[in-house]
Amino acid sequence: xxxxxxxxxxxxxxxxxxxxxxxxxxxxxxxxxxxxxxxxxxxxxxxxxxxxxxxxxxxxxxxxxxxxxxxxxxxxxxxxxxxxxxxxxxxxxxxxxxxxxxxxxxxxxxxxxxxxxxxxxxxxxxxxxxxxxxxxxxxxxxxxxxxxxxxxxxxxxxxxxxxxxxxxxxxxxxxxxxxxxxxxxxxxxxxxxxxxxxxxxxxxxxxxxxxxxxxxxxxxxxxxxxxxxxxxxxxxxxxxxxxxxxxxxxxxxxxxxxxxxxxxxxxx
Amino acid sequence: xxxxxxxxxxxxxxxxxxxxxxxxxxxxxxxxxxxxxxxxxxxxxxxxxxxxxxxxxxxxxxxxxxxxxxxxxxxxxxxxxxxxxxxxxxxxxxxxxxxxxxxxxxxxxxxxxxxxxxxxxxxxxxxxxxxxxxxxxxxxxxxxxxxxxxxxxxxxxxxxxxxxxxxxxxxxxxxxxxxxxxxxxxxxxxxxxxxxxxxxxxxxxxxxxxxxxxxxxxxxxxxxxxxxxxxxxxxxxxxxxxxxxxxxxxxxxxxxxxxxxxxxxxxxx
Numbered sequence: 001x002x003x004x005x006x007x008x009x010x011x012x013x014x015x016x017x018x019x020x021x022x023x024x025x026x027x028x029x030x031x032x033x034x035x036x037x038x039x040x041x042x043x044x045x046x047x048x049x050x051x052x053x054x055x056x057x058x059x060x061x062x063x064x065x066x067x068x069x070x071x072x073x074x075x076x077x078x079x080x081x082x083x084x085x086x087x088x089x090x091x092x093x094x095x096x097x098x099x100x101x102x103x104x105x106x107x108x109x110x111x112x113x114x115x116x117x118x119x120x121x122x123x124x125x126x127x128x129x130x131x132x133x134x135x136x137x138x139x140x141x142x143x144x145x146x147x148x149x150x151x152x153x154x155x156x157x158x159x160x161x162x163x164x165x166x167x168x169x170x171x172x173x174x175x176x177x178x179x180x181x182x183x184x185x186x187x188x189x190x191x192x193x194x195x196x197x198x199x200x201x202x203x204x205x206x207x208x209x210x211x212x213x214x215x216x217x218x219x220x221x222x223x224x225x226x227x228x229x230x231x232x233x234x235x236x237x238x239x240x241x242x243x244x245x246x247x248x249x250x251x252x253x254x255x256x257x258x259x260x261x262x263x264x265x266x267x268x
Numbered sequence: 269x270x271x272x273x274x275x276x277x278x279x280x281x282x283x284x285x286x287x288x289x290x291x292x293x294x295x296x297x298x299x300x301x302x303x304x305x306x307x308x309x310x311x312x313x314x315x316x317x318x319x320x321x322x323x324x325x326x327x328x329x330x331x332x333x334x335x336x337x338x339x340x341x342x343x344x345x346x347x348x349x350x351x352x353x354x355x356x357x358x359x360x361x362x363x364x365x366x367x368x369x370x371x372x373x374x375x376x377x378x379x380x381x382x383x384x385x386x387x388x389x390x391x392x393x394x395x396x397x398x399x400x401x402x403x404x405x406x407x408x409x410x411x412x413x414x415x416x417x418x419x420x421x422x423x424x425x426x427x428x429x430x431x432x433x434x435x436x437x438x439x440x441x442x443x444x445x446x447x448x449x450x451x452x453x454x455x456x457x458x459x460x461x462x463x464x465x466x467x468x469x470x471x472x473x474x475x476x477x478x479x480x481x482x483x484x485x486x487x488x489x490x491x492x493x494x495x496x497x498x499x500x501x502x503x504x505x506x507x508x509x510x511x512x513x514x515x516x517x518x519x520x521x522x523x524x525x526x527x528x529x530x531x532x533x534x535x536x537x
Contacts, residue, residue, distance in 0.1 A: 021373030029361035032402065101374060104353045106334050108376075262337035265330065266284065 004258030005251060008165070011108045019111050023118035041123050042130065045082045049075065056195055065197045068227050072138060076226040077194045077219040079131050083124040084156055084215060085185060091116045091164025092171050092181045095264060103265050110257045113164035117157050124153070135226065145229045152221035159214055159246050165253025169260055172267045192216050217242040274426050274457035275309045275332065275349075279341035282327055283524070300522040301327040303481045304341070309459070311346070314452050316472035316489065317461045318496045320503070324481045325461050329430040332459060347425030347457070350375075358415055360404040364395055367403055371418045385421040392447070393417040394440075413440055420447055426457045445471060469493050480518035 012019070031037035056062045057070045065073045090097075094112040101107055128149075132142070171177040189195075192215045198207060210216065217238045224230050232239070260267075282302040302324045309315055319325045330336040331343065333351035358367050368389050372382035390399060393413045395406075403411060429448070448471070452458055462468050468475060468489070475492035477484045479499075485492050506514065 015376065017379060018373050018376055021370060025359060025362060025366060025370040025373075028366065029359050032361040103330070103335065105351060105375060106349075107374065262335075265336045 001251060001255060004254045007258050008110045008254035011110045012114055015108055015111045018108070019115050019118055022111075022115040023122070026115070026119050027122060038126075041126060045078075045127060048082075049078060052078070052195055062196070066228070072135070072140070073197075073223065073227070074195060075131060075134070076223045079124075079127055080152070080156055080218055080222045081189065081192075081194050081215075082127060083120055083153075084160055084218070085189070086123075087117050087120050087156075087160035088163060088167070089178075089182060089185060090120070091160060092167040092178045094164055094168040095172050096168070096175070096178075099268055103268070109261055109264060110165070110254070113161050113168055113253075116164060117160050120160075121153075121157065140226060143229070145225050145231065148225040148232050149222065151232060152218050152225065155221070155242065155246075156218045159218070159242075159249075162246050162250035162253055165257055166249060169253070169256040172260070172264055188215070192219065194219055211238060212241050212245075214242045214245050272310055273308045273344070274311045274313070274346055275459075276344040277305050277307050277341065278344070280305045280331070280338045280343055281340035282324075282331060282336070283339045298524045300481045300524065302331070302478075303522060305478075305483045307476065307483060307486050309457060311457055312452075312455045313474060314458045314460065314472045316468035316475040316493075317459060317478060318465070318468060318475055318492065319478040320500070323478045325478060326430065328478065329428050329459075329461055332426075332428050345426070349426040349428060350419065350422055350424035352416065352419040352427060352429045358403050358411060361402055363402055364393075364399040364406075364414055365390075367414065368418055371415075375422065377422075385418075388421045389414075389417045392420065392443070409437065409440070416444065420444070420451075424456075426459070427451065428459045428461070430461045431463065441467075465493055465497060481522050 034040060036043075052074060053071050056074070062070045064070050068076075091113050094116045095102070095109060098107075098112055102109055136142070167177055167181055191210075192213055193210060198210055202210075217235070220235065220238070221232070224234070280302060281300055281304055284299045284301050317325055317328060327336070329351060331338060333349055334345065335351065359370060362370060365386070368386055369382055372385065377385070393410075393416075395410050395414060398406060398410060403414070406414070427448070445467075448458060448460075460468060460472055472489050474487060475489045475496075476486045477492050477496050485495060503511065503514065
């Protein structure tokens, strides 16, 4: 178990330049694909946000949370969902989409989930810049708590990589995995308290389960950094649960990676 | 460990599983892609691998390159091996230059090393101003020239060339042969997989003939090539029914019965 984790970590850290180059050129190729290129990276989330805001904010007249208007409250959490969601769906396909590479050369397969996340990281940083401008215009000025975003962003990245390790290997064994993950993403968006706040009248048990969701920990963390300023330590229970889940995912994912590292070529 | 050998195969077998015709039959068959292969290739030798379609040449090349693992036996490799295949890792949207950088990175080269080889690749590929065009605009010859050039500039100890010369015109093929001769003179081990007998005869020192997943002959280039040519002639002269019988015979030898494992057994065994 520890041997496989050591192997995966070693492979990832000795190939940082490879990860960087692959994600850089993937991004470039993506942009060349369409005429407007980078524009779609922003247009897509903006249209989605407007849809949710229209349905929940305008039609259902959702009130703000703790005095924060609904649109800003939603944006604060939604922005990180726009990072995690493509990481999970593309991460699942990380190995399979690179089949023409791994069948033709000796290649450290376990770095592939990291390349997907690195690519999305760039998109996320662009979105964050826009969001910062928006928040400053709305009167939420940057302060020391915003630095916590870096911590939560790395949480999101590590979580996505760990999850993708498992799903990408499973996807090589049975392509159904990707279909399942795609189907679950919509579910996950609505089950995670991103668009709605956890109502206080829910039974305690359900609340606990909702809060144990690792994605909720990250979403909650983002909002805390933007608006509530309670600090990272205020959520130490959830932190523990989050890292426990992430660790288990990573351990299982690297175990699978290690076990099948030479077998991928026979699974196509 | 014996360093005078570049590659050593000890009873190497590679097994693929086959799906049976009717789904109810849970006993899938297993199939020897390569069966009990033994040989030693000395350092600096140029070996041609011959064989008809489906004899296991491509399987051999990915095993030699270290991409696929052997199922039985052992392979000992002294040195860094590289498989030269065309069109890998070329991204259609990127320009030629960006593709050189990307492919270099995929192969695990450092930034400095990529810079060093770039000029060599550009010169060797002869693509001129197309360097700054997206690869999707390239002709198929240009694409393979670019892919091939990047691989050739890598400078590994052991080169595995898999049917790479069947594309590109005569002029470029000759250029590649010249480049490989240069590498040969530097003392690199080259494994040359090809259908083309004349190319193999010209270029290689020794030859290996694989038939039906088994090593039929390994030795002096002329002897093996003659025997192979004789076999191909003999096979072509057979009537269709005899051909089929010959194929079935070969196929039968490679089959081993096998119990099907389910999804969870595959993860946890």
